[in-house]
Amino acid sequence: MSGVLRSEWTKLRMLRSTWWCSAVYVLVVGAFGWLAAATTPSAPTADSAVGVALIGFAFGQVVLVVLGVLAVTGDLGGPMALASLAAVPRRTRLLAVKTAVVTVWAALLTALLAAACVLAARTLVAVPGGVPVTDPVVLRAAGLQVAGAALVTVLAAGLGAVLRSTAGAVGLGLALVFVGPPALALAGGELASRLSQALPALRVGEDAFLAVPTSWPVGLAVTVAWAVVAWALGAGLLERHDV
């Protein structure tokens, strides 16, 4: 197992696309967060100030869809799969380690960015009583952000395994997390708003981005379900299919 882990880290690390995605993620989340905090003179509570600073994740997480898909399709989507699966014939294990590596990387970046966003809210937004970093409300917002980002990455990796096509998986991933939920929210009506809530919308702190609102435990549970189902389907298809 440790061998496969090292191998998957090498595969991720030795691609320019990984570093491009990471750089764009950091830049988008950091720039939007700083801009939002800097243009917000004051906020009533600590969690609303942090929520403002986290707004960059609404757009930044789009990059995680690309990163998660590429981690899988770059290795298993083309002829490279022949070499990878001949080297590691236990396919589900390979996909699990591959997903774990890219997800941990995404979670790590997100944790650092969330900390920076909290810092921006603390220094740039005037809040009565300040923004104490050990406040459970602040910690929860940051923690939910890391969880949301990790789940989006798992979902993207799962879609990559299901479709084994970069363009197809990125397209479907963006439709599910970025386009679908706000579009359905705009459409209005009972059915559309239910659907909007049932999609794994990108989350900004405790809230769903522009989708019909859900409480964070419901939103998280929906995204967990999507990620688990997509990943399990991807693993099942990978086991069965000829390369």
Added chain:
Amino acid sequence: MIEVDGLTKHYRTRVAVDDVGFTVHPGRVTGFLGPNGSGKTTTMRCVLGLTRPTSGTTTVLGVPYRDLDVPMRRVGALVDPRARHPGRTAHAHLTALAQSNRLGAYRVDDVVDLVGLGAVAHERVRGFSLGMAQRLGIAAALLGDPEVLLLDEPVNGLDPEGIRWVRELLRDLAAEGRTVLVSSHLMSEMEDTADHLVVLGRGRLLADLPMADLLGRHASVRVRSPQLTRLGTALRRAGAAVSPEADGALRVEGLDPAAVGDVAFAAGVPVHELSPVVASLEAAYLELTGDDVEYRAGMA
């Protein structure tokens, strides 16, 4: 040792491999021959667990490939020279493969030098020619110093020097007691390389025999005499198949030159020429695979 037993693979509308069985033994180079689309690649991918057979079994060193924990230490494979990520360097590609099978980093440097990619090891493989990609694929196959090697069309795209290098490499590996299965659709590539041949045609096993037997099977004797009719009769009586050649000689199959001479002597027929004719492997191979195509066309 590679064992294939009753292997059958159906794709949606096509039978790629039809009840094929053979064993590849260590210590010799086994050539895996057949025209394009005869099922060689499908058979090799089934052996490597990349393709799931419709029925039948394959084992490597006595176990199904997918049961091997770190397969590269036991089995090396070149499946497709495109099996690489264009954005990674050759060195990174081999390093990731080596790590996945817990092979030391020094093995990467070893095989890079062995296949002659030292100068381009740190370049992205996107720009590699087919020949360089083949060398990279061979390097990957050799990473784990495996006792079994399966190479699918390894000399495709190589220059003459590269072809000779692969030939010598395969012979050396077999001489060390390893099992070597190497596929090709060109008989000429096998002529100086393989000791044993497994021939497929349209998904069926056409032949599984030592190289020398294929030559022997298609050997004949050419004989000239002023009394062709008497000689022909005597030879047929001795059990040979006799056919006239265009230039007036006789082509005799089923007897060796000494026996043909003895028959002529016993019949009191003068002989003006008596020579063994060794069929070229290419001709023998075409005859073998050509028959299969005719047979199939006749059936349809």
